[in-house]
Amino acid sequence: MDLTSRLLRLGAGRPHVLLVEAPGGTEPRLAVEREARTRGWPAAGSPADADLVVIAGRVTDDLAAPADRLGRQAPRPRVRLAAPDASSTGRLLEEAAARLAAGGDLEDDAPASAPPESHSSHSPTPPGDHAGHGDMEMDMPGGVPMADRGEDRDGLLLDQLHVPLGPLLPDWPAGLVVQTTLQGDVIQDARVEVVGGPASSFWDEPWRRLASGDPVTVGAASRRRIAGHLDSLARLLTVAGWADAATRARQLRDELLAGAPAAELGPRLWRLTRRVRRSRTLRWLTDDLGAVPADTSVVRAWGDVTARWSGWLAAAEQLLPDIDRSDRLPLGDAPRDPPAELVAMLPGLLTGTELATARLVVASLDPDLAELGTPAEVPGG
Amino acid sequence: MVEAAPWLVLVLPAMLAVATIGVVTFDAALAARAAGRPESLAVSASVPFREAARLLVGQRRTTLAADGVLWRAGVITLPVAALSAALVLPLGTASVADLAVGVVWFNAMEILAWAAVWLAGWGPNSAFSLVGGYRFVAQGLAYELPHMFALITAATAAGTLRIGGIVEAQADLWFVVWMPVAFVVYLLSAAAMAFWGPFDAPVGRELAGGAAAELSGVDRLLFLGGRRLLLVVAAAMAVPLFLGGGGGPLLPAWLWTLLKTAAVLAAVVWLGRRFPTVRMERFMEVAWMVLIPLTILQALVVSLVVLVR
Numbered sequence: 001m002d003l004t005s006r007l008l009r010l011g012a013g014r015p016h017v018l019l020v021e022a023p024g025g026t027e028p029r030l031a032v033e034r035e036a037r038t039r040g041w042p043a044a045g046s047p048a049d050a051d052l053v054v055i056a057g058r059v060t061d062d063l064a065a066p067a068d069r070l071g072r073q074a075p076r077p078r079v080r081l082a083a084p085d086a087s088s089t090g091r092l093l094e095e096a097a098a099r100l101a102a103g104g105d106l107e108d109d110a111p112a113s114a115p116p117e118s119h120s121s122h123s124p125t126p127p128g129d130h131a132g133h134g135d136m137e138m139d140m141p142g143g144v145p146m147a148d149r150g151e152d153r154d155g156l157l158l159d160q161l162h163v164p165l166g167p168l169l170p171d172w173p174a175g176l177v178v179q180t181t182l183q184g185d186v187i188q189d190a191r192v193e194v195v196g197g198p199a200s201s202f203w204d205e206p207w208r209r210l211a212s213g214d215p216v217t218v219g220a221a222s223r224r225r226i227a228g229h230l231d232s233l234a235r236l237l238t239v240a241g242w243a244d245a246a247t248r249a250r251q252l253r254d255e256l257l258a259g260a261p262a263a264e265l266g267p268r269l270w271r272l273t274r275r276v277r278r279s280r281t282l283r284w285l286t287d288d289l290g291a292v293p294a295d296t297s298v299v300r301a302w303g304d305v306t307a308r309w310s311g312w313l314a315a316a317e318q319l320l321p322d323i324d325r326s327d328r329l330p331l332g333d334a335p336r337d338p339p340a341e342l343v344a345m346l347p348g349l350l351t352g353t354e355l356a357t358a359r360l361v362v363a364s365l366d367p368d369l370a371e372l373g374t375p376a377e378v379p380g381g
Numbered sequence: 382m383v384e385a386a387p388w389l390v391l392v393l394p395a396m397l398a399v400a401t402i403g404v405v406t407f408d409a410a411l412a413a414r415a416a417g418r419p420e421s422l423a424v425s426a427s428v429p430f431r432e433a434a435r436l437l438v439g440q441r442r443t444t445l446a447a448d449g450v451l452w453r454a455g456v457i458t459l460p461v462a463a464l465s466a467a468l469v470l471p472l473g474t475a476s477v478a479d480l481a482v483g484v485v486w487f488n489a490m491e492i493l494a495w496a497a498v499w500l501a502g503w504g505p506n507s508a509f510s511l512v513g514g515y516r517f518v519a520q521g522l523a524y525e526l527p528h529m530f531a532l533i534t535a536a537t538a539a540g541t542l543r544i545g546g547i548v549e550a551q552a553d554l555w556f557v558v559w560m561p562v563a564f565v566v567y568l569l570s571a572a573a574m575a576f577w578g579p580f581d582a583p584v585g586r587e588l589a590g591g592a593a594a595e596l597s598g599v600d601r602l603l604f605l606g607g608r609r610l611l612l613v614v615a616a617a618m619a620v621p622l623f624l625g626g627g628g629g630p631l632l633p634a635w636l637w638t639l640l641k642t643a644a645v646l647a648a649v650v651w652l653g654r655r656f657p658t659v660r661m662e663r664f665m666e667v668a669w670m671v672l673i674p675l676t677i678l679q680a681l682v683v684s685l686v687v688l689v690r
Binding site: 073285 | 415427515
């Protein structure tokens with residue numbers, strides 16, 4: 001056994017997993033997150049850091065090109081995985097790690113000769129496999145046009161970059177694309193698109209069953225609702241750079257969905273909510289961000305980012321005593337408001353923010369686009 | 382008494398490498414505990430080797446229209462800066478070079494990190510990398526002045542810029558006792574200069590890894606390894622500056638140095654996981670309105686004590 005294969009095997013024992021979600025892929029995403037966490041495999045934040053590229057959910061036609069690009073941007077050895085549903089996720093990951101130890105997948109080794117779709121944009125995960133080909137004219141290094149210029153908020157003439165955020169970005173609402181115009185790290189203009197739908201929302205499943213006439217217990221509905229809030233919280237905490245608290249939230253979310261009783265979960269949920277609520281640093285970092293006036297019809301968007309995550313904590317605590325109830329959910333109990341209005345308010349909230357703030361605002365609204373009907377260009381951009 | 386021992390240059394890189402491996406191991410153990418999956422020391426200790434292995438065999442990526450020379454220069458500068466700064470680091474009673482201007486040398490070398498991160502962010506022609514570079518420069522503007530005031534406070538109390546002299550001046554009383562503000566600010570700025578949590582915005586996950594967003598393979602190993610090396614060196618320098626260097630009862634001086642360094646490092650790594658990432662748009666105000674006045678006040682008090690004594 002030569003040195004390279006030894007190193008491959010050693011490295012494949014702890015592969016970094018880049019996990020992105022296509023609309024409707026919540027359930028497989030949760031399964032992959034859980035399996036990776038129990039194995040101690042870290043989450044990658046970009047293709048450059050990834051050994052396994054996993055796309056949870058069904059890749060629709062409009063997601064095929066970004067999904068392919070994402071896989072190609074990971075350095076070799078790499079393994080690309082599709083997890084269309086939540087079945088046998090653990091085996092899928094084990095097999096992927098074994099393939100990685102053997103040198104990764106080779107079937108995608110055809111050179112990516114076609115230039116990336118939009119040359120003018122520095123995509124959030126820029127082309128990795130394109131070694132600087134193309135004509136080297138002075139104004140088009142590598143075939144990329146130079147950045148435009150425009151006045152920034154202080155009236156200075158600065159370069160403008162057109163950077164899309166999403167659709168396949170970790171810790172980002174599935175199917176959401178925000179086309180930004182950046183000057184420095186400030187978003188001067190934001191346009192919102194929705195791709196990859198329609199799908200049915202995992203978080204609204206109990207209410208869909210209820211509507212179709214199946215009996216649903218109050219306990220099952222409460223579990224799903226709290227788990228949804230914890231998932232949003234975990235995503236926000238990850239974006240805020242607080243990995244340990246985010247991991248705790250994910251762990252509680254998974255145990256809740258697996259059916260752990262309230263007596264066992266209660267103290268731990270309470271510890272988490274207390275820890276997050278008492279973090280002055282988190283409040284200091286999220287106060288006054290993305291403020292939505294309280295006259296908006298979408299109640300869950302009211303207030304700033306702090307108000308929104310505080311709302312999740314309060315709702316989770318309030319619903320917790322219900323999770324073991326076995327009585328029927330009354331007909332007419334409605335799921336959350338559809339997210340169309342959340343998405344429509346995004347451009348206004350994101351314009352003028354710095355990138356990190358923008359990610360926090362999006363995470364705090366956490367629109368579940370699977371709740372939305374058909375994909376469409378959202379007006380108001 | 383700190384003596385120059387040029388032979389240490391053979392041992393120093395190995396010791397720093399061991400400390401860096403220790404940092405990765407400790408961090409991995411903390412992450413495992415947070416995930417409710419306490420793992421054995423052997424598993425945690427395998428993490429740095431697994432990470433290094435996957436990066437050694439990993440493909441080095443290139444990006445479209447990258448500025449290759451500046452990009453690689455930035456990547457290699459980070460570990461080089463950390464190693465250069467370590468030349469004046471005393472191990473017990475010996476350091477590679479006990480320069481007359483040791484504090485200035487250390488400060489100059491660590492500031493190379495600014496160039497390193499900026500170039501590494503600029504090079505790959507990627508928006509997220511570039512923003513990571515911006516963020517580090519902004520972070521530098523926030524932490525560097527309080528950091529320099531903290532350094533100068535220790536040098537003022539000792540009346541010398543020589544690291545050995547600063548250690549000798551603490552023979553009776555460690556500086557941390559009568560300049561606690563400078564010590565705390567120094568530790569904050571040590572984490573900030575190594576863009577370690579909670580000051581990790583330049584390589585933030587929400588920015589797809591920021592300045593490291595496009596790095597893979599050996600480049601990533603050098604950059605992220607260099608970052609941990611810088612953290613080790615910056616934390617280790619807190620020992621001669623504020624914690625009496627190798628001073629302590631019973632044990633030999635070199636062992637005291639190692640023990641104190643390990644304690645400081647463990648504290649910095651542990652604290653780094655306790656808080657969410659601090660954004661400079663919020664921290665800048667604290668740095669300039671609170672930390673700079675506090676460190677100036679601390680320097681003033683120390684200067685008065687030196688004058689009166």
